[in-house]
Amino acid sequence: xxxxxxxxxxQKLVVSESSENYPGxxxxxxxxxxASGIRKFExxxxxxxxxxxxxxxxxxxxGRKGYVSVNGAASKLFKKGDIVHVLSFAYxxxxxxxxxxxxxxxxxxxxxxxxxxxxxx
Numbered sequence: 762x763x764x765x766x767x768x769x770x771x772q773k774l775v776v777s778e779s780s781e782n783y784p785g786x787x788x789x790x791x792x793x794x795x796a797s798g799i800r801k802f803e804x805x806x807x808x809x810x811x812x813x814x815x816x817x818x819x820x821x822x823x824g825r826k827g828y829v830s831v832n833g834a835a836s837k838l839f840k841k842g843d844i845v846h847v848l849s850f851a852y853x854x855x856x857x858x859x860x861x862x863x864x865x866x867x868x869x870x871x872x873x874x875x876x877x878x879x880x881x882x
Contacts, residue, residue, distance in 0.1 A: 764858050768851040769797040770880070771866040773810070776843040777823075778830040785833035787847065788823035796877045797866045799849050806848045807831065807839070814838040820847070827872040 771793055787807055789799070799805060799820050808815050816835045823830055831839035839845065853861055863880040 763852040763854060765850050765852050766858055766861060767863040767880070768849045769799055769864040769866065770849075771797050771799075771847040771868065774829045774845050774847060774868055774872050775870055776831055776839055776841055776845060777828045777872070778841055779836040779839050779843075780830055780832050781834075781836040783830075783832035785835070786819050786821045787835075788821050788828065788830040788832065789847065790826055790828060790872060791822050791824070792826065792874050793866060793868065793872065794820060794822060796874050797847075797849070797864060799847070803849055806850075807835070808846045808848070809839055809843050810845060811840075811843040812838070820849075829872055 801821055802819050805820050806817050816838060818835060865878050865880050867876040869875050
């Protein structure tokens with residue numbers, strides 16, 4: 762049997778732009794994608810701490826340091842300046858799940874990587 766667990770969580774990103782004229786996704790800086798282990802086109806959940814909205818979409822590279830854009834229909838729910846968390850999940854066997862610890866990415870208000878750490882309760 763497989764169990765779905767949190768793989769990575771990027772905390773407190775600031776939305777740089779919300780663009781309706783793009784067919785979906787959240788664009789994230791390469792540095793953040795690489796540190797989190799989130800691949801381009803990977804499914805992610807985006808939780809808006811500013812207004813409580815939540816979406817499921819996919820991640821792409823913004824190609825710009827510190828630049829985060831929520832695109833497509835989600836732009837109706839996310840605005841420039843909103844604070845968001847981005848979460849990815851993965852499937853694990855019971856044995857893999859026993860020893861797995863998610864990655865947490867901490868960022869500053871300019872969306873720069875501050876710290877990569879293991880999730881500890």
